[in-house]
Structures are given as C-alpha cells and as structure tokens.
Amino acid sequence: MSTGSATLRRRRVAGRLLLTSLAGVLLLGVVSGCAGSERGRPSVVVTTNILGDITRNVVGDQAEVTVLMEAGADPHSFGVSAPQAAAVERADLVVHNGLGLEENVLRHVAAAEEAGVPVLAVGEAVDPITYTTGESADEPDPHFWTDPERVGDAAVLIADQVTEHVRGVDKDVVGRNASAYGSQVAELTTWMREQFDEIPSERRRLVTNHHVFGYLAQRFGFRVVGAVIPSGTTLASPSASDLKSLADAIETAGVKAIFADSSQPDRLAQVLRRESDIEVDVVPLFSESLTTKGEGAATYLEMMRANTRSIATGLGTE
Known part of the structure; x- marks a missing residue:
C-alpha cells in the first residue's frame, strides 16, 4: 500500500x-x-389568577410560578388541560384557594397532595367566615381576598410555605418580597378605608350578582342586602321568588346600585332591575378574576383600587 x-x-x-x-x-x-x-427551575403552581399575582410578588425570581386560571375566567367553573394537570403533580408546591372555590380543579390538587406534593389551601388558613344569607348560609365563604388584611396574612403564609418546601430558594429574598408586598397591601387597606368613609352609613348596603363581598363588608362596615344569585357560586341560578324577595329587600333598603362581576354577564341583574321596576344602577366590578394588562384589573392591587372607586361612586352621595 x-x-x-x-x-x-x-x-x-x-x-x-x-x-x-x-x-x-x-x-x-x-x-x-x-x-x-x-x-x-423550582416550581410553584397556583390555581387562581388572584392568588397567582400574590404568589408572584412573594416568590419573585426565586422559582417558576405557573398560574392555571386565565385572565377573566370564572374560578367556580374553569378547568385545566392535561399539561396543566401534569404540572400540578410535578410542582414543588401547589397554592390554591380552597373552601370549595375551584370546583373543577380540586380533584387535581387532591391527587397531587396524595402523591406527596406540598399543598397550601390559603383560604382555610386566614380565619375564614361563613355566608350569612342565601342558599350557602353557614357554609365557608372562599372569597377572602376582598379583605386586603387577610391578603396580607396570605402573603406571609405563602412565603413560609415557599421557603419550607421549594428547593433552592433564598429564604431572605422571599421574606423581603413578602414584607414589601405586605406594606403595599397595608397601604391599600388604609386608602380603601378612607374612600369608604366618604359613603354615608345609611348607604353602605351591598347587592351583588352572587355572594362575594362578605369579607369586604365585615372589614369596612357594609351590610350585605342580598345577591341576584342567592349562593356563593355562579353555578347556581335564582328562582322567580328569589328575584322577588331581593327586589323587595332592595326597595326597603333604598339600595341604588347592584354590583355585577365583570367576568359574568349582568343579564340577571338587568332582569331584576327591569322586572322589579326599581331605580337601580348595575355597576361592574372585578370581584373574582384579574384581567389582562390594560383592562383595569391586571393585578390584585389594581383590582381592589378599581372596585373601591366603583363602590364609592355607586353608593356615594348623589
């Protein structure tokens, strides 16, 4: 060769x-x-977008925060995809509202917990109250976020669970994040009280499309007259007698506005106004879901400020 x-x-x-x-x-x-x-990266999965915003403020850049519920969705009826369900089971921590709010997602949360994933039911840990009227009377009310003081407590709870269960996070950073966010929520509480103090006591009466503002009423001195859907969930429906009873209560109390969730059609509230022949405005609020950016309630703080202005305007002096 x-x-x-x-x-x-x-x-x-x-x-x-x-x-x-x-x-x-x-x-x-x-x-x-x-x-x-x-x-x-370490993963925290959150069910609702309101809790998702709170959790992201607490976690910061220390872990990946995945929020299951899209902007504008109804927490009582939204579901999850197969990839989202898998993310729940792989999470380092699952944060959910609890108290029966996320009706179509709870089985996935329960399955993850059974498989050993740490789970935090925030609503159950912030001194929940019960409904006082309607079909859900005496049942736990899951809508704790309408009370900003409880949201401040929730931020601390989330921080504690993140530092305990999520691998690799910096405990000091998470603690500072929770403290900073808690200060913002405290400022919000003070501002809300100042706005509501301008409403005469005889006009501090709330009617909503379903029972959602019990915590806010308790914190800031409102009376809940009733709800178009006499239940704590949007999945219920009112009867003709329910609407008649509510119309009578509205007329007796002299209520001037019905507050309807912006994520739900206000058809029932409009029907009530039309059928009862009472003079009442229908005012939209962002009560159960955040919006996309630029739509008025992209964060919890923005949502609560928008709601406060709407309530103060709707019930304020003429």
Whole structure:
C-alpha cells in the first residue's frame, strides 16, 4: 500500500471516530436536557389568577410560578388541560384557594397532595367566615381576598410555605418580597378605608350578582342586602321568588346600585332591575378574576383600587 493511501485511510478512520464522538456528545446533551427540563427551575403552581399575582410578588425570581386560571375566567367553573394537570403533580408546591372555590380543579390538587406534593389551601388558613344569607348560609365563604388584611396574612403564609418546601430558594429574598408586598397591601387597606368613609352609613348596603363581598363588608362596615344569585357560586341560578324577595329587600333598603362581576354577564341583574321596576344602577366590578394588562384589573392591587372607586361612586352621595 502506498504511503498516500495509508494516510488517506487513517484520515477516514479519524473522521469516523470524530463523528461518533460528536454524536455521543449530542446524545448526552439531549438526555441531560430532558432531565434538566423535567426538573428545571423550582416550581410553584397556583390555581387562581388572584392568588397567582400574590404568589408572584412573594416568590419573585426565586422559582417558576405557573398560574392555571386565565385572565377573566370564572374560578367556580374553569378547568385545566392535561399539561396543566401534569404540572400540578410535578410542582414543588401547589397554592390554591380552597373552601370549595375551584370546583373543577380540586380533584387535581387532591391527587397531587396524595402523591406527596406540598399543598397550601390559603383560604382555610386566614380565619375564614361563613355566608350569612342565601342558599350557602353557614357554609365557608372562599372569597377572602376582598379583605386586603387577610391578603396580607396570605402573603406571609405563602412565603413560609415557599421557603419550607421549594428547593433552592433564598429564604431572605422571599421574606423581603413578602414584607414589601405586605406594606403595599397595608397601604391599600388604609386608602380603601378612607374612600369608604366618604359613603354615608345609611348607604353602605351591598347587592351583588352572587355572594362575594362578605369579607369586604365585615372589614369596612357594609351590610350585605342580598345577591341576584342567592349562593356563593355562579353555578347556581335564582328562582322567580328569589328575584322577588331581593327586589323587595332592595326597595326597603333604598339600595341604588347592584354590583355585577365583570367576568359574568349582568343579564340577571338587568332582569331584576327591569322586572322589579326599581331605580337601580348595575355597576361592574372585578370581584373574582384579574384581567389582562390594560383592562383595569391586571393585578390584585389594581383590582381592589378599581372596585373601591366603583363602590364609592355607586353608593356615594348623589
């Protein structure tokens, strides 16, 4: 064999060895990448978008926060996709409202908890109250976020659970985040009280499309006259007698506005106004869901400020 042929053959062998080595490196990279994406960053999964906003303020950049409920959705009826259900089961921590709010998601949360995933039911840990009227009377009221003081407590609870269960987070950073957010919520509480203090006591009466503002009423001195849907969930329906009873109560109390959730059609409130022949405005509020950016309630703080202005305007002096 000539010297030139031997050299050419050695180069071909070396080339094949190099390609084999590169293929091995690429395969290792793919395998490592799959393992990395499977573990990835530490993960906190949150059911509702209101709790999602609170949790993101507490967690900051310390972990990935995945929120299941889209902007504008109804927490009583929204569901999750298969990938979202899988994310719940893989999470380092699941944060949910509890008290029966997320009716179509609770089985996934329960399955994750049974599989050993740490789960925080925030509503159950912030001194919940019960409904006082309607079909849900004496049942736990899940709408705790309408009381900003309880949201401040929730931020601390979330921070504690994150630092205990989520791998790799900086406890000091999470603590500072929770403290800073708590200060913003405290400022919100003070501002809300100042706005509501401008409403005469005889006009501090609330009628909503369903029972959702019990916590706000308790915190700021309102009386809940009733709800178009006499229940704590939007999945219920009022009867003709329910509407008649509410119309009578509105007329007796001299209520000037019905507050309807912006994520729900206000058809029932409009029907009540039309059928009862009473003079009452229908005012939209962002009570159970945040909006997309620019739609008026993209964050919890923005939502509560918008609601406060609407309530103060709707019930304020003429």
